[in-house]
Structure formats: C-alpha cells, structure tokens
Amino acid sequence: MKDFFEYLNPGETDREWGVFLNVAGKASIGPGMIYPSREHPTGYYYTWKKGRILDEFQLIYILKGNGILENELGQFELEAGSVVLIRPNEYHRYRPLLETGWVEYFLGFNGHLVKHFYEQATFLMQESVLRYGIQDQILECFHRIFAGVESERPGFQQIAAGQLIELLGYLVAYQKRGEFSGKPIEKIIQRALLHMRENVEANIDLQDLAAQYHVTYANFRKMFKKYTGMSPRQYHLELKMRRAKELVLTSDKSIMQISEELQFESIHYFSRYFRKKLGYSPTELRKTIS
DSSP states (O other), X not given: OOOEEEXXXXXXXXXXXXXEEEEEEEEEEOTTOOSSOTTSOTTTOOOTTTOEEOSSEEEEEEEEEEEEEEETTEEEEEETTEEEEEOTTOEEEEEEOTTTOEEEEXXXXXXXXXXXXXXXXXXXXXXXXXXXXXXXXXXXXXXXXXXXXXXXOTTHHHHHHHHHHHHHHHHHHHHHHHHHTTSHXXXXXXXXXXXXXXXXXXXXXXXXXXHHTTSOHHHHHHHHHHHHSSOHHHHHHHHHHHHHHHHHHHOOOOHHHHHHHTTOSOHHHHHHHHHHHHSSOHHHHHHTTO
C-alpha cells in the first residue's frame, strides 16, 4: 500500500453518530528522513522540541522499525507491533530512530461513543503503548478504513465508525488474552467452556466443576468473568438460550419439551427468561416461521 494521509471534515450527522474519523494515513519513514512531514496541517504538525496536544484520540500502529514516545507518563521504546495510544489533551511526541526509520499506520478519531468505550476499557485510558505484535486482524481493520477513506463514498464515515469499534474490540480482546496467556487458569477456563458447550442441556454444578479443577469457586468465578465478560452461570444460560432458539426455530418439539430438555425449573421461568433475553416469547418466535 502506498503512503497517503487524508484529513477529513466530518459533518454534523457524522458527529452525531457517536464515532467519527478525522484523519487516516500510512507513512514509510526511511533512515535519516525528517519526521514528521511538513505536509501535515497546523494542529497536527509538530516539532520534537515542542511536541503537541490534540483534541482527539489517535492510534498509531508501528509495522517496521523502532522509535520512541514521550508523554506525561514517561518515555517508551517503540518497535514493530507497538500500538501507540494518544488521548485528547495529552502532551506527547514520538518519532522513529534515525538509524532505522519505521512504517506507521495512524488514525485520528473522536465522538461520545469513543469516550464511552475508552472509559469501559480502562487500560485504553491508562496505557501509552500496547505491545501486541503484528496482528492480521488489526491490519485488516486499518486496511478497510483506509479503503473507505480513499473512496469517500456516501456513508463512509458510518462504515469507518463500525470498523473503528471493531478495532477497539480487538485491542480489548488481545489485552484480555495477554492477562491469561500461559497461566494455569487459562487452561482451566478453556476446559470449563468446553464442558459447558458439551453439556448445554444439563444443570451444571459450577462449584463442583471448580472443585474438579482444584480452584476455589470464588477465584474461578472471578477469573471466568474477567475472561469471558460474564459469570459462569450467565455464560451457561446464554448457551441454553442459543440452543433453545435453535430448537424453537428448527424442531417440532413443543415449548414444554424444549424447556424440559434444557432442564429449566419450569416452562414459566423458561418463557420469561427467553423473553427477557430475546425480546419475545418462544411461542411468538415460532409463529414468525409458521
């Protein structure tokens, strides 16, 4: 992909969407080259001596080379696979090493939903550099955003907004995986997930399950929720709801039979929970295909 950068003018509708793109680009900086390019507009261009403060979020993904980032939190070395997090109103400056240069992808964006996502994933507000390596899923998000920006077809801002949210989702996923990677609890949780999937119809004694893995239920529940985003019981109920929906839509079994097969305590509880999770009762769902 050739080098480019586009500075955009999001309209009122784009801003009201909740996530909007201000800038996107790719730059290949060879050893000894001046950085940043003087072609960047006022407000974005900066000198190493002065640094800069932006009124937006930025993600910079380093694909090759090495460099350095300095901000109010300190100094950070950058290498291929580093994701640099820039937040609004934070002083910062970064550059490649003269002897190596680098290849960077960058996005600048804002919106009230962006602030919400960053506040929910607290590490996005606290960390300066994420070291995830070169990840195909992250690259694919950047490439799709770049393609949309270069075409500038109607609605590209809204499509880019979805892709930005997807990109943030991958950052959260990689962060979670890193917290568990190589630790015994990761294998325990993965075994528990498999056990739940293979026993969707059963009522699993979760405390007994934790004991089988030689961990306390309190610790198992805490780590399971951190890994999946929900408690073990919630996760198993979600699996039951997926199976229930499948049976309602594809089988001739009665609602009572489905409730009993999935071992709900009563058909009334099953129907009530089904409506709560899906927005309609099992009977109402079945009528949509009759």
